[in-house]
Amino acid sequence: MSSQTDVQVQRIRAIGLTVTNCNRSVDFYTQALAFELVSDITVEGQDYSDLEGVTKAKIRIITLRLGDELIELMEYLNIQGKPIPSDSQSNDRWFQHLAIVVSDMDRAYAHLRSFSIEPISVAPQTIPPGNQASGGVRAFKFKDPDGHDLELIWFPPDKGKDKWHQNSNRLFLGIDHSAIAISNTEQSLHFYRDLLGMQIDSRSLNWRPTQSRLDNLPEAEVKITALRPVEDGMGIELLDYIVPGKGRSMPSDWKSCDIAHIQIELVVNNLEQLVDKLRHNGVQFVSSRIVQFTNSVSPYRKRCLVKDPDGHAILLIAES
Template sequence: MVSSAGISIQAVQAIGLTVSDASQATDFFTGAFNFTVESDTVLSGDEASYLYGVPDAQVRIVSLKLGQETVRLMQFLGADARPVPADSKSNDLWFQHFAIIVSDMNAAYAQLKRFSFSPISPEPQTLPNNIEAFKFRDTDGHALELLKFPSGLGPDYWQSQETLFLGIDHSAIAISSTERSLALYRDALGLTHQGSFTNIGIKQETMDNLFSAKVIVTSLTPATGRLGVEFLDYLTPPGARPFPIDQKTSDLVHMHFELAVEDIDAAIEVLEESNQVQFVSPKVIDLPNVMPFKRGALWRDPDGHNILLVQN
């Protein structure tokens, strides 16, 4: 459905990320965070090549579930997966992470430490309002976050004590302009702006491993589901680097939002008319039954972040 204001995103259906080895990444996510495997399939031929913009693509896609949320690991078989820049910082515009909600930070951190990872934060941090957070990278360089809400703060479903790892609250992207990103994600895509606030101080610097960090954080949610979108607009420090102009979906820096719509053709028409995005897929691609959605198109926002628009 497309409203008069733009597109109506039904849900952030999944977070996709390119990995160097789907089997190793699956072992990490299932072992460190108790994800479960939903499906393991291969997409190849013209459908894969045109959907992802990679010639002769053969893509192994492993769908993982945690709570109600889904992560899709993508390994481009036989392709040269360029690494994430080793000196990546939290304010570089290719930065994207997703936040895994935990019921006990100490226990979650202890379980994570049984696996290989690279810390961004030196250790879990206690932020204002007693929120606990820890940022780190997996062995492919993808940024991740463990997050614990204190009692009485956040949605009721993140207060559960039944499991250690509860689900994914949001995926956050570093951006260059809050207003420009709101014009796309809120005004064109129809996500609901839940609010914005500014984080500054030693706790933020320590968590991000970024001296003099001052960041405007903006939260948006779709019509359904628990998984939301977050903007990170770093006012300081200066020097945030843009997305590599030659980025490919097969590069390990690639992550994307999988956004579900009811009418993908109408949605693509709105995006084409907006002149705000760059398309990776040349058209809407009809997909075989091995895929978790029937049709899709990949595109990038003005900062270079990837969005896979899908129709189920």
């Protein structure tokens, strides 16, 4: 099946993270990682409950920007969501990280260490030169105050997008991609490439011992497939762990208000047509319908939340 479909994802608008406390998260992202505040709103009502699949949802949503990319911190004010399991590993199917690009890994790492972070990697790691797709890339994984997984990433001159190499006096540059742990590459490609029309950007195999130190997983070996939308921008990486194998699957009772919830917002060119296509293909829907927001300040009036084959949340959005 060709990825050149009429209906497709244009770009990733933002990544939404459910958090325990917006104020604490804003402090962390603005101070430790140099994100800037864009907006701070509180929403409630049947439309948001239908969209997120949470009864009587009242959500404070803070939008932050880093470079060209946005994240949304979502705090459910009237519901106490379940915390992220403290023993989460990179191969658990709920694992998802944001890769934050830095202009100088040593300086960024030193700055980050002045905050009380929980590291995943033992220290910044350099991917060996034998890896064609990512040799020379430096990375460090850690957790935010809620336990969401984050990665600092530095690209050598021959890797990464041009925009990461433009002379900048900023230390933290933007978000390159969100990486998700999956159970089966072909199954995920059917969803992201065949149904959503994203395109494969690169494939690589990352393995021990660098990957083990990066993920804090013994003998780690992971097949990585990088996907980009047609308008480029932020991408999605599929992480298919061969060793130590697949971790735990995402619990079926997790909801949008639970802290492990991360939703990737995908701008699509025809939401009704895409929703029909996804329903025909047995995709799981969180939203009870396409929700149309009439009083929204955002141009993206139509929204619908679905899940990928492993349970990762995908918010499909379109202009009216």
